[in-house]
Amino acid sequence: MIEPDRPIVSADKFYGQRTTVRRVFSRIGADRPQSVAIIGGRKIGKTSLLNYIHNQEIQQQYLENRNDFIFIKINLKNEKYQNAESFLRSVYTQLTQNQNEDGNWYNLMQKFVEDCHNTGKKLILLLDDFHYITRNQNFPLEFFSFLRSLANNYNLAYVTTSYLELQKLCVAKDIEESPFFNIFTNLALGLLSCPDGVSLYMDLTDCSREQAENLVNWCGPLPYVLKIAAQKINTPGSFNDQVYEKILLPELSAYFEEIVSILPKDAFKPLKELAKDKEPSPREIHHLQPLIRQSFLVEDMDELKFYSPAFKNYILKNFSASLLKGTDSCF
């Protein structure tokens, strides 16, 4: 059964993103583990990627001394921590399996991390949807300074996911300007490669390679989009772009709406112009950066293009300025 909305849990069902996975592990496996912020649009596969990184067999493949590492993964969307103390308490309890401890969670956590460091252990916290923390006003600046201090002084790193750069998702200016964010290397999570997209679609359906290639060319190698397509078109047949548009575009519009909703208002005009094959000015292109970083727009031979005819058609026909209402605060 195809479930486009559910993140992939099993490593053998995870497709592509080899470069990103390699880059994440090269940073985790550095002499002093380094923090990574994985940034990607909604349903691009961030949680699936984090699940994949959390898989012990995969860790074994990429890390030289896997046994030196302690990984924990927290889904911040599900957990909804009330404040910094409850978050630290949860992390501490997960790490130590000690439910009975109580006290100053900052101190307890620091002591634990210090002990790990002194015994040569490396601690990796996988924090899914980290913007639920940065946007929560009950997490003060001291909390982020504390996290930074741990990473500065001990063998500890964070791998976070968020739909935009974390600085753009902060509840307060002082947190946004905090040097905490300096410790991260941002990695944009983009599309799959076309061959990976084709393989995924073929695995989900009974369609031929040629049919899969045609479909991927139209809608682009995005796992979520391909899964929706596989729900609708899963038997061999002869389809063309018009048919895809008729069957799939209504299904995909809601997703594309979410993708563009992170853009500032100023992005409307250049995006529409681009769909009409007009080249926006460099300054206007800047407003489209979030889409470029996530590969929904690609620069090809100094020319900016849509990643797929499906997305281009959506912008041309369905995209309206009202969708960008209220998004200025992100920028």
Next chain:
Amino acid sequence: MGNIEELLRKRKELLEEIDKEIQKSYTRPVALMFTDIVASTEYFEKKGDIAGRQMIQTHNDILFPIVKDHGGKVIKTIGDSIMASFDNPLQSVTCAIKMQKALAAYNKGKAVDENIKVRIGIHFGQAVVDEKDLFGDVVNTSARVEAKAHAGEIIISSSLKKEIASADLPLVFLGSDYVKGKKQRIDFFLINWNNREQEEIARSWKERIHIKVIVEKAAAPKTKIAIKQNIDFKRKASLVKPLAKKGNPYLNRVMLPHPEMFYGRKGLVKRVLTRLTGQRPQSISLVGERRIGKSSLLNFLNFPTTRINLIEDPEQYIQLFIDFQQLRTIDESEFIAVIFKELVKQLGNNITIRITPNFDGMHLLCEKIAEAGFKFIMFFDEFESVTKNEKIGPEFYSFFRSLANNYPVAFVTASGRNLKDMCVTHEISDSPFFNIFAVQNVGLFKQDEAYALITESSAQNGIPLEPIRHEIVEQGGLYPFFLQILCSAWYEYLESEGLAAQDLADKKIPKEVVNMFREEAEPHFEYVLETFHKQEIEIFKTILSGKQPEPYSVYTEQLEKKGYIVCEEPDVYKPFSVQFELFLKRRLS
């Protein structure tokens, strides 16, 4: 019978003669071993007296023959302890190893509460020996050495170590410490018979030292500060492992954790150390942009190996490092408490502080440090968090100034801007405290420093970037952080493509490298752009339009000082790197 004087003289001679005889016949050097069963009280309590006595019997049955086999003599047992002497110092140690091994073999496969574990301490010295017992200072000292050991350990004193110096034994220096009744410190060594990790041993040793820090709450506390020695940094330095030369060496984005990762800044390091190592250390304020490398510089200056390699008399300096980023809301007494706590952490068992951590206590601390002939250097990172803190008033700064004026005390602070410009009130910014600092700007790398960063670590890790060093500096500039990001992107690209830099026919920066660089660097460029003054933005616009800004304007000088524009020819400015220039063109055109 002579007179009294004669009798007394004879008496004295007789006593001396007897002493000589005792010395000759009954005094000799021995290696004296003490053992003690760990947790025997709990054993008796849990299992009962008979089982407890049985356990001691088993212990004796295992260990006594080993003592005998090694030429030793069990002088006596005291409860669960054995006191045994050896004429041959080396035999005492080999015996102890055999004893621990025998008990380890006995314990194998048994439940934990059935294990018999002993600690062993051995000391070497002169003892008065009669047929059944043994007396002298050696007995007390041996017992103290044994008390330092943990279950399964063998600890020996330096005097025994001297006697067995030529033997091939797994000796690990633990540290020095005082023992009860001794004025001089004793060096302790572990016989690492079971191949424990060095770091684990060092940590375990540190943990067993009881540091006395008693924070008195009374108004007039008893004051006691004892600084015995300042050598802990040497032990810490000896624990620093060489950097692993593998993988991408440019991934680090936190404060550089290893001295080998630190490049450049030689002139600045020298200037700072010159000021710190003068007869009276001078305070320094390091000022530089975000991500220019201030914390790493401060950490490098405080690193034990830096002290050993670059300072003539490193033992003379007591140093501590505090990052105030996390301590933005502390009050004055908490500030001083942090200093005390950090000091204890730095000096370990070499300091005893029994004093209230307040203004008077701080004065007393500095006084004692000065009296003991030390100089006290405090490295304060993110010090603007203090100057911006409303809970720290002007008196506090006056007080700290008086410390620097009256004692061999200096502060090395790091901040984003001049401290005076970052104070919470004018009263504080006008404080003469800030006059004690010599301000040093932490700016861009020099070209040779950038080349060293690019070429050395990449070559050591297997993918030399030396052939493209000019291109990297041109594209990334001399800003260490951005240079590091660009090197990282290049290294990753060459590694993943299986290419070598020297094989690139065209040294043009590949698209993949640009994308990786932009992905990571642009959020920082964005931040920097947001923080520019509008006049600074105008300067960039002027430069991008092909004109030149006013050379002597405050803003031009400021931008140059911060490292965002460079002046390669007189009065000709440009953005510090090609990539930064491209970013500005995209944003400001």
